[in-house]
Amino acid sequence: MSLFTPSGAGASRVAGEIDSVFIFITLVGLFFFLLTQGFLIYFAIKYRRRKREEEEETPYITGHTLLEWVWIVIPTILVMVMFAYGFKVYRDIRMPPPGATEINVTGKQWFFEFKYPDGRSAINEVRIPVGKPVKFILTSRDVIHSFYLPDFRIKQDLLPGAYTYLWLQPEKTGTFDIFCAEYCGVGHSIMRAKLVVMGQQEYDAWAGGAVAAAPGAVPTVARGKKLVEDSGCLACHSLDGTAKVGPTLKGIYGRKVGLTDGKTVIADDNYLRESLLEPNTRVVKGFQPVMPTFKQTLKEEDIAAIIAYLKTVK
Numbered sequence: 001m002s003l004f005t006p007s008g009a010g011a012s013r014v015a016g017e018i019d020s021v022f023i024f025i026t027l028v029g030l031f032f033f034l035l036t037q038g039f040l041i042y043f044a045i046k047y048r049r050r051k052r053e054e055e056e057e058t059p060y061i062t063g064h065t066l067l068e069w070v071w072i073v074i075p076t077i078l079v080m081v082m083f084a085y086g087f088k089v090y091r092d093i094r095m096p097p098p099g100a101t102e103i104n105v106t107g108k109q110w111f112f113e114f115k116y117p118d119g120r121s122a123i124n125e126v127r128i129p130v131g132k133p134v135k136f137i138l139t140s141r142d143v144i145h146s147f148y149l150p151d152f153r154i155k156q157d158l159l160p161g162a163y164t165y166l167w168l169q170p171e172k173t174g175t176f177d178i179f180c181a182e183y184c185g186v187g188h189s190i191m192r193a194k195l196v197v198m199g200q201q202e203y204d205a206w207a208g209g210a211v212a213a214a215p216g217a218v219p220t221v222a223r224g225k226k227l228v229e230d231s232g233c234l235a236c237h238s239l240d241g242t243a244k245v246g247p248t249l250k251g252i253y254g255r256k257v258g259l260t261d262g263k264t265v266i267a268d269d270n271y272l273r274e275s276l277l278e279p280n281t282r283v284v285k286g287f288q289p290v291m292p293t294f295k296q297t298l299k300e301e302d303i304a305a306i307i308a309y310l311k312t313v314k
């Protein structure tokens with residue numbers, strides 16, 4: 001729940017929470033600013049020099065234990081409250097609810113490309129239905145960009161060679177700005193896109209029409225499945241839980257993987273990407289480092305599609 005509901009509040013519940021943290025910290029800061037500055041002015045006037053210097057002796061003060069405890073304990077409690085409150089909201093920002101629709105976003109100098117799960121793609125415009133969680137999986141083809149949605153109070157860098165993510169659940173329909181918030185070259189200022197939030201029925205009608213207008217679009221998961229079948233992965237990996245030359249791909253996404261160096265890792269998007277491009281960087285315990293790299297054969301979109309497919313192999 002949000003502590004305050006500022007007018008002109010954001011476009012999602014999380015945006016309201018972020019506003020509340022911001023206002024809370026600002027008000028605490030303002031209170032202490034006014035308190036300390038008030039005392040400063042008051043003391044400056046009250047203890048101003050009235051007589052000539054030699055007639056007035058400065059009192060000798062060595063300390064005040066109670067006062068020192070007060071100004072240590074109270075600020076400590078306050079910053080701990082700020083931390084706990086901020087951390088709670090931060091968790092909400094970082095944890096997409098399960099079942100969120102995944103949309104791939106690629107930043108390029110100087111535009112954003114969106115790829116829907118049904119295989120369609122669009123430049124500088126993304127449409128989603130209201131009230132449903134959406135997870136954007138972000139990457140860049142060239143330099144660091146940043147995906148910034150001011151109405152939702154969220155922002156995340158797009159990095160070349162890695163995945164980052166951002167999620168949101170729009171609470172009202174409308175068109176919202178998306179800006180690149182990381183200086184990325186001469187075209188940076190024109191690197192902006194629109195998020196269009198539509199009513200569910202309106203969205204369904206639009207999506208149906210858009211799919212019909214793009215007959216060649218293959219759903220991302222189906223594309224990933226075909227790539228896995230055609231790339232020879234299944235010679236070494238099973239989908240049914242049995243180990244072959246390599247570990248089974250059944251339930252791979254989110255699995256805790258033990259490595260030969262004794263460490264463990266959670267198989268997330270970046271780990272799967274690395275397994276395809278740099279298979280010998282982290283080798284699964286109990287297996288030989290014989291997996292070939294697919295750096296030359298798979299394009300970025302192929303890797304994203306394979307990862308989307310692997311998420312469905314349960």
Ligand SMILES: [Cu+2]
Pocket residue numbers: 107110144145146180181182183184188191
């Ligand atoms: Cu940019």
